[in-house]
Amino acid sequence: MLPSHYRRCYGCGPDHGAGLRMRLTVGQQASIHAQLEVTDDHQGAPGLAHGGLLACALDEALGTVAWLLGTPAVTARLETEYLTPVPVGSVLHIHARCTGVTGRKISLVAEGRRNGPTGSPAVRATALFLAVDLEHFTTHGRVHDVAQAMADPDFDTIRRAFGINP
Numbered sequence: 001m002l003p004s005h006y007r008r009c010y011g012c013g014p015d016h017g018a019g020l021r022m023r024l025t026v027g028q029q030a031s032i033h034a035q036l037e038v039t040d041d042h043q044g045a046p047g048l049a050h051g052g053l054l055a056c057a058l059d060e061a062l063g064t065v066a067w068l069l070g071t072p073a074v075t076a077r078l079e080t081e082y083l084t085p086v087p088v089g090s091v092l093h094i095h096a097r098c099t100g101v102t103g104r105k106i107s108l109v110a111e112g113r114r115n116g117p118t119g120s121p122a123v124r125a126t127a128l129f130l131a132v133d134l135e136h137f138t139t140h141g142r143v144h145d146v147a148q149a150m151a152d153p154d155f156d157t158i159r160r161a162f163g164i165n166p
Ligand SMILES: CCCCCCCC(=O)SCCNC(=O)CCNC(=O)[C@H](O)C(C)(C)COP(=O)(O)OP(=O)(O)OC[C@H]1O[C@@H](n2cnc3c(N)ncnc32)[C@H](O)[C@@H]1OP(=O)(O)O
Pocket: 005, 011, 059, 060, 061, 062, 063, 064, 067, 073, 074, 075, 076, 077, 105, 128, 130, 132
């Protein structure tokens, strides 16, 4: 099981009051298994998960695979395909994996299944991530948030955890 890469991340952060709090586990080679419990807070239509939120959950799993490759990376392109509605109360079992790397470009795919990891697929995504350096976050984000994240006493543990499948 991987620790959250950033405590205030909407996808996996334990300190985010309204986040998805996804838990992610390393799979074979560069792949990730994750689970999303679909709750009342995730609705787009009555009783059904919001499509954008499902894309967010897949994005989180895809981004975590990219980090397993040893570099921070950000989503450049994300295409989602919705196959069946996902009702509140279901658990989405997500599997994300890398399909190729060309320079800074990381190609990935993900699939979310209902009713267990071998259930029928409900949502799929194809993504392109771009590897970036720390400057990406200090230039475009808030310097004090970056400094705070790096000052986290668990920062080294978190960084090392992503070296699981070098
Ligand atoms: C553990 C972590 C979990 C995190 C999960 C969540 C992940 C996220 O949500 S990240 C947040 C959302 N994403 C962003 O904010 C990114 C915003 N975009 C950017 O910052 C920039 O556009 C960025 C960094 C993606 C690319 O910019 P830049 O580094 O200048 O790349 P650039 O030089 O233009 O292009 C490099 C290559 O990528 C290609 N490329 C760039 N963007 C795209 C795109 N959208 N589609 C296709 N190809 C693209 C270019 O064509 C180029 O290809 P080639 O080398 O073959 O000519």
